[in-house]
Ligand SMILES: Nc1ncnc2c1ncn2[C@@H]1O[C@H](COP(=O)(O)OP(=O)(O)OP(=O)(O)O)[C@@H](O)[C@H]1O
Ligand SMILES: Nc1ncnc2c1ncn2[C@@H]1O[C@H](COP(=O)(O)OP(=O)(O)OP(=O)(O)O)[C@@H](O)[C@H]1O
Ligand SMILES: [Mg+2]
């Protein structure tokens with residue numbers, strides 16, 4: 001079945017508008033345990049930008065820092081150093097009206113719709129909560145009308161407002177979470193594994209919903225997932241994280257068809273392919289297990305598992321850079337041997 | 343019924359044969375027919391993937407086979423549940439318990455909660471050999487080391503003394519697989535063994551299962567809702583919808599030309615790694631409510647092939663006409679009034 005025209009995602013954004021989000025060299029570490037002085041470097045120097053109307057996909061192994069980065073993007077967590085700016089204003093700080101307006105503009109959708117929705121609140125109150133917090137609806141009728149409008153936006157019937165979360169299926173609960181995130185008319189939605197808990201057919205509905213919302217509302221999306229195929233379907237650009245850093249970033253087509261970092265190559269090779277005939281394809285296997293983030297390897301964090309590793313990789317951290325003529329270009333990789341660098 | 347629990351079965355006896363399995367839950371909201379008339383056969387060395395929507399009855403089927411549904415509000419009935427030639431339906435609970443962990447084992451999704459946090463891995467693996475095989479402490483320890491090696495844990499002599507929290511998620515899942523294959527069961531049921539894992543670890547576990555069934559001749563029933571996973575390792579695929587098997591086929595044939603509209607829609611909704619950015623073909627409508635199924639075919643409200651007969655008569659799971667089934671050594675079955683049309687859609 002060819003996809004119908006109106007569910008086609010928006011084309012990649014172009015135009016002169018500056019980024020909605022700019023992240024510059026953010027770091028975040030946590031104490032490893034209650035009694036430990038060791039620290040886990042969850043995010044270890046990440047910079048990126050998000051354009052208006054753009055979807056940036058983020059993939060990477062479990063524990064690579066994706067959720068930590070997401071929490072910093074929406075201001076739920078403050079970076080130890082570095083900055084996260086929404087249209088030039090820091091998201092984590094700022095009391096008063098300007099600070100609130102910034103936070104309102106960047107909203108988060110969580111993985112598990114059941115644990116992130118209060119079971120004792122009706123759908124009406126769940127979705128209206130951000131309206132109340134930000135004083136966006138005056139009067140019961142207006143509040144109710146706005147909630148019904150939001151329910152319509154995510155494809156749920158208005159009469160569902162009086163029900164409780166447990167009365168919904170997984171896919172419907174995720175729609176409720178998205179409706180709540182949209183209540184404040186954000187410019188940016190940060191979605192942390194928004195479809196990982198859903199089965200394939202429901203996942204497809206929710207993925208299409210995101211594309212549709214982007215087309216109609218022009219929101220920018222940060223889409224975190226461990227399913228590489230889903231990420232490809234929704235993203236204009238993709239960033240691959242490894243041990244708290246970006247290993248590779250670039251236009252989705254380039255990253256998937258010409259992955260420059262050996263880690264990206266291994267990830268793509270490991271992804272299951274829904275085609276029995278492809279079983280015997282050649283694969284790059286990842287050696288060993290992920291290193292402990294408490295004690296990351298010296299030099300390139302990936303060198304302990306990399307089939308290309310040389311001496312330089314154990315001593316020198318490779319910069320995130322593009323091919324020679326354009327090191328700051330759209331496709332960049334943090335590997336000494338990407339793009340035929342010597 | 344007095345043969346040794348682990349006695350060899352004649353090689354032509356399937357490792358698992360289930361006939362007309364029904365499971366009903368009694369709840370405050372009424373009766374929930376979670377599994378309805380399921381037939382399954384898994385041969386030695388075969389890997390059968392059981393696919394289906396969330397709530398379609400995959401896990402309940404697995405638990406019924408394992409005899410893990412002995413609860414007051416559950417009613418299980420079956421014409422036959424044979425594991426390597428031993429009929430379980432007639433067996434007493436204690437006898438079945440003895441088969442569990444020995445002739446048949448189950449691997450769950452959540453490795454951390456399935457392992458005992460206060461026992462070393464070596465003690466947990468060794469206990470299996472001591473309890474089921476009467477092995478000495480030393481012999482049991484040696485077998486534990488061998489098993490860790492088998493599932494690819496580096497430095498097994500040293501790691502055998504470690505506790506579960508000292509291993510990564512992927513290693514813990516491999517250790518669970520080691521425990522499940524320790525006594526060389528005839529049948530291994532793996533229920534979403536890789537769902538919580540990232541792709542590199544998932545690939546490790548799938549390769550391991552594939553190798554073990556080849557090397558040990560185990561039958562594997564792999565439950566998943568990930569079509570990519572099924573495509574990677576399954577020989578055959580059975581698809582469940584609303585408590586019933588609606589299609590079964592060799593994996594290549596199923597992916598090339600599904601015979602049931604639900605399977606077809608499911609295949610259409612897979613995002614592809616090499617696909618462009620475009621809308622996915624979602625299945626319209628909501629998953630069925632098992633307490634209130636429509637008359638006729640359960641899929642009919644969401645089916646684009648549905649006609650009057652689909653709303654009136656339940657289609658039986660029947661062999662697909664040989665002329666349409668494609669070049670398959672084994673028979674294909676499908677439960678649909680419009681199978682021929684569905685198969686032609688894939689070809690044309
Ligand atoms: N609040 C916290 N306290 C201590 N350590 C933390 C905390 N949050 C995250 N970490 C650690 O930081 C690292 C990055 O975790 P994060 O949750 O960001 O990873 P992730 O990429 O989202 O992983 P997953 O794919 O499993 O969700 C991990 O080693 C994690 O254990
Ligand atoms: N203990 C129980 N009491 C009542 N209903 C139950 C119970 N266990 C399962 N069910 C119901 O039986 C049906 C089948 O559930 P089952 O867990 O087998 O689904 P599944 O196919 O494994 O789904 P998933 O992919 O989400 O794991 C569901 O409708 C479920 O709600
Ligand atoms: Mg996370």
Ligand SMILES: [Mg+2]
Nearest residue numbers: 400401402533
């Ligand atoms: Mg299940």
